[in-house]
Amino acid sequence: MATKAVIAIDSFKGHLTAQEAADAASVMIRTRFPGIETDIIPSSDGGEGFSGIVTEALGGRMVETMVHDPLGRTIKARYGLCGGTAVIECAAASGLTLLAPDELDPMSASSQGTGELIVDAVRRGSREIYVGLGGSATVDGGLGILRALAQAEDAKSEGTMDPEEMEIGTIIEKAVKFSSGCRFTAICDVEATFCGPSGAAAVYGPQKGAAPEQVPVLDDRLRTLAEEYVKVLGRDVLTQKGTGAAGGMSGAIWAVLGGELKPGADAVLDILQFEKHLEGAGIVITGEGKLDAQTFQGKLPFTVARRSKSYNPDIRVIAYVGISDYPEAIPPFDELICRG
Helix, strand or coil, X not given: CCCEEEEEECCECCCECHHHHHHHHHHHHHHHCCCCEEEECCCCCCCCCHHHHHHHHCCCEEEEEEEEXXXXXXXXXXXXXXXXXXXXXXXXXXXXXXXXXXXXXXXXXCCHHHXXXXXXXXXXXXXXXXXXXXXXXXXXXCHHHHHHHHHHHHHHCCCCCCCCCCCXXXXXXXXXXXXXXXXXXXXXXXXXXXXXXXXXXXXXXXXXXXXXXCHXXXXXXXXXXXXXXXXXXXXXXXXXXXXXXXXXXXXXXXXXXXXXXXXXXHHHHHXXXXXXXXXXXXXXXXXXXXXXXXXXXXXXXXXXXXXXXXXXXCCEEEEEECEECCCCCCCCCCEEEECC
C-alpha cells in the first residue's frame, strides 16, 4: 500500500478554495487509507487563488488596493508582491465569482480592474509582472486593462482624457508608454484563440452569460480589436494560440504589452517544484470543480496527472471533483471521485 499521497488540487470555483478542497481530499484519503502521509500542495492554473499560491511559494506578501469590478463597482482586490515582481490574478478584480448569477453580462463587463492592479503594482516599483488568467467574467479582449493603463499614463502629465472617449489607437499607445520597462508573463488556463469558432466569445462567452445572439457580436468586437492591434503595433493575435484566455486579456498582454504567454498549470507546478513532492509518492489526488472536455486541454488536473505519470507510471492518480461529464475515470486518471 502507498505510504504517501500528494494532493494538488485547484479551487472549486465559487465553492471551495484550493486549500479547502485539498484539506477535504486529505480527510478522504486518510479515512480510506489509515496511516498514509499526505503532502498538500494547493495549486492553480492561473485562475482563482493563483496570486496567493504563487506569492507564498516565492516568499512574498499580499497587498490590497481599490479597483473596479467587472460592472464598474468599487471593490478591494489583492495581489502579491515579491521584491520587484508582482503576482496578479484577473479573478480578483474581473472574476466571475464577483458577480451574482443574474449579474453576468459579458456585453458590458470590463477587465478594467485587472488593469488597475497592474497600475498599482507598477507604481509600487514592480517591473516583472505575472498575470494569472482564468475565471474572468469578461470578453473584452483586454481593452479594459489597456484603458486603465492609458488613464494612468495620461494622469502622469495631468491629462484629463476620459479613457472611454479615447480612440483605441490612442489607448494602445498610452498603455505601451505606461508599461515601458516592464516584463509581462500571462499565465493562461486555456489555449483558446482570440476569436473565431474556438475563440474567447464562442467557447467561453456562454459560460459568462452570453446569449446565443450575443456571441457573434462579442466575436466581431474582438476581431475589430485584433485589427487595431495589428494596425498600431503589427502584432496579430489571430495567429497566436492562447490569446483568447480570460476573454482575450491574454491577447492584449501579448500584442500590446509584449508579454509572454505560458500554459498556466505547467508554469505554476514549475514554481511549486511539483516533481520534488512526488518523491516517494504512490498516490496523487488532483481535481477541480468540474471535470469536462476543457480539463483535457491543459487545465491543472490533466497537467498534474500527465506529469505524475511521466515521473512514475505506477503512481495512481485520482481525480477528485465536484461534478463530472464522465461516468467513470478516463486516462490519465485511474479513479474518479465526485463530491456532488
